[in-house]
Amino acid sequence: MSGGLVLYALSAAFAAWILFFVYRQLASPLRHIPGPFWTRFTRAWYLYRLSQGHFEKENIDLHNEFGSIVRIAPGWYSCSGTEAIKKIYGLGSKFTKSDWLFAGLYSLTSLMSYEPFVNRCIDLFVDRLSEFSQTNEEIDLGHWMQCYAFDVIGCITFGERLGFLDSGEDIEGVIRAVDSIPGFASLSGIYSEWHSLLYKINSYLTTSGASGRNFLASFAREKITNHKQQQQKDLAEKTQEPDGIGSTIVNQGEDGTTSREPFMTKMIRAQLQNPEKVSDYHLIMLARSNMGAGFDTTAISLSSIIYHLIKTPRVVQKLRAEFDAARKAGRLSDRVTFHESQDLPYFQAVMKEALRMHSATGLPLWRVVPEGGVELNGVHFPEGTILGINSWVSHYNKDVFTNPTEFCPERWIEQDEAKLKTMNDMYMPFGLGSRTCIGRHISILEMSKLIPVLVDRFDFVMASSASPSGESKWETENFWFVKPRNFRVRVYQKGLRD
Numbered sequence: 269m270s271g272g273l274v275l276y277a278l279s280a281a282f283a284a285w286i287l288f289f290v291y292r293q294l295a296s297p298l299r300h301i302p303g304p305f306w307t308r309f310t311r312a313w314y315l316y317r318l319s320q321g322h323f324e325k326e327n328i329d330l331h332n333e334f335g336s337i338v339r340i341a342p343g344w345y346s347c348s349g350t351e352a353i354k355k356i357y358g359l360g361s362k363f364t365k366s367d368w369l370f371a372g373l374y375s376l377t378s379l380m381s382y383e384p385f386v387n388r389c390i391d392l393f394v395d396r397l398s399e400f401s402q403t404n405e406e407i408d409l410g411h412w413m414q415c416y417a418f419d420v421i422g423c424i425t426f427g428e429r430l431g432f433l434d435s436g437e438d439i440e441g442v443i444r445a446v447d448s449i450p451g452f453a454s455l456s457g458i459y460s461e462w463h464s465l466l467y468k469i470n471s472y473l474t475t476s477g478a479s480g481r482n483f484l485a486s487f488a489r490e491k492i493t494n495h496k497q498q499q500q501k502d503l504a505e506k507t508q509e510p511d512g513i514g515s516t517i518v519n520q521g522e523d524g525t526t527s528r529e530p531f532m533t534k535m536i537r538a539q540l541q542n543p544e545k546v547s548d549y550h551l552i553m554l555a556r557s558n559m560g561a562g563f564d565t566t567a568i569s570l571s572s573i574i575y576h577l578i579k580t581p582r583v584v585q586k587l588r589a590e591f592d593a594a595r596k597a598g599r600l601s602d603r604v605t606f607h608e609s610q611d612l613p614y615f616q617a618v619m620k621e622a623l624r625m626h627s628a629t630g631l632p633l634w635r636v637v638p639e640g641g642v643e644l645n646g647v648h649f650p651e652g653t654i655l656g657i658n659s660w661v662s663h664y665n666k667d668v669f670t671n672p673t674e675f676c677p678e679r680w681i682e683q684d685e686a687k688l689k690t691m692n693d694m695y696m697p698f699g700l701g702s703r704t705c706i707g708r709h710i711s712i713l714e715m716s717k718l719i720p721v722l723v724d725r726f727d728f729v730m731a732s733s734a735s736p737s738g739e740s741k742w743e744t745e746n747f748w749f750v751k752p753r754n755f756r757v758r759v760y761q762k763g764l765r766d
């Protein structure tokens with residue numbers, strides 16, 4: 269074939285490709301739904317904007333410009349409002365969560381037996397912060413929150429701290445490896461049909477999310493093997509440490525379950541009893557999802573609480589007054605229990621508001637419309653359409669949240685019931701519907717116990733607040749998790765700042 273013919277064939281193929289996209293757009297029953305121009309033809313627009321790392325803000329702006337349903341890519345629509353919430357996350361109810369075998373492990377009652385693990389991590393974290401207050405050094409509080417969250421999740425999953433709180437070191441590069449997963453997953457998820465190819469390519473690149481995932485899997489495998497060996501050894505020696513951290517046998521129940529046993533012990537026992545139901549794959553999945561989904565989200569949320577408190581000193585004063593009053597009334601111990609934290613309404617509102625202002629996930633929670641399609645705002649979305657709501661869009665909806673950019677815990681208290689119900693309907697930091705966050709109680713436990721201790725003992729100051737304007741904002745980056753990138757602070761013992 270001559271060079272001219274090849275060129276001709278390529279041009280014809282390109283023209284046919286363009287015509288196909290134009291035809292598909294003109295013929296689409298959803299062509300009237302607004303959105304940026306290029307989103308009519310390609311997912312590349314979304315890919316590019318997402319790669320900029322601030323899609324949560326862009327998503328809010330898009331809804332302000334185009335209304336409650338916005339086209340993000342051909343067949344992908346970002347939605348907002350209570351009707352959308354009910355329809356989209358109600359849709360998932362057709363697909364129950366029964367595939368998640370061990371949901372019971374994450375129940376609040378089961379998790380409350382892990383308070384001693386959390387106490388131990390809090391003690392260590394307080395030690396580190398006290399040291400920093402002595403040396404007056406600047407620290408990345410976002411990183412230290414990761415260390416705390418990782419050590420807690422390590423205790424709950426394996427019964428052992430992984431050791432991050434000892435020196436803040438990223439042991440075996442785990443944090444970095446886990447950090448890299450969401451970026452790869454969200455960018456490659458846009459072109460899911462190429463995912464396996466991209467995954468293979470990226471597995472060879474050491475900094476990619478795919479290699480992070482492999483690393484995490486082998487890390488989990490190693491921990492599971494150690495755990496199995498330890499458990500066999502314990503059984504052989506029949507050791508019973510009644511109160512030590514890391515002890516596995518405490519309060520034996522009639523059904524064979526015991527409290528303060530880490531997840532892995534319970535899972536390995538389940539495997540011994542039911543080997544055909546519980547495989548090694550299940551053990552690895554549990555470990556991986558706890559570490560992958562459970563530590564960054566919690567660290568971000570903890571950081572958000574402290575960041576907003578730093579920015580709003582009047583809230584700190586009110587919070588401390590609530591803690592003082594509760595302590596005087598004998599309702600608050602030094603090591604705040606989860607139970608006690610539930611009886612602190614202002615504190616509860618502070619946590620809720622911080623997660624409204626800064627939700628850990630910052631992309632729409634996409635769902636595929638099932639068979640039969642769905643009616644939304646008078647529009648029929650056929651089966652296979654992709655719809656999603658970004659919690660940031662929901663939480664910054666001006667019609668529901670007055671002055672949404674203002675950190676105002678009082679909005680959750682001083683509100684009439686009807687308004688409060690709408691706000692709660694729109695509140696979705698942990699997602700909604702059948703795929704809602706399974707681990708939220710773990711995070712709530714971690715936050716409820718740590719924050720009162722930090723607020724009671726320390727003052728935090730943004731490191732750059734020494735600047736003349738006194739104004740400083742953190743930088744964030746969104747590749748699914750909206751992570752603080754420069755949450756540098758100085759720590760002072762409470763009341764001892766010059």
Ligand code: HEM
Pocket residue numbers: 365368421557558559561562563565566569627628629633634696697698699700702703704705706707708710711
């Ligand atoms: C403040 C902390 C947390 C936040 C903000 C958070 C947020 C979320 C969100 C928004 C989803 C829904 C994703 C979707 O709909 O596509 C989710 C799902 C999930 N989360 Fe969390 N999460 C947190 C903590 C945790 C922890 C501590 C764990 C485990 C130890 C965990 C495990 C999971 C799992 C396994 C799912 C998937 C559930 C499913 O698809 O059935 N999360 N989380």
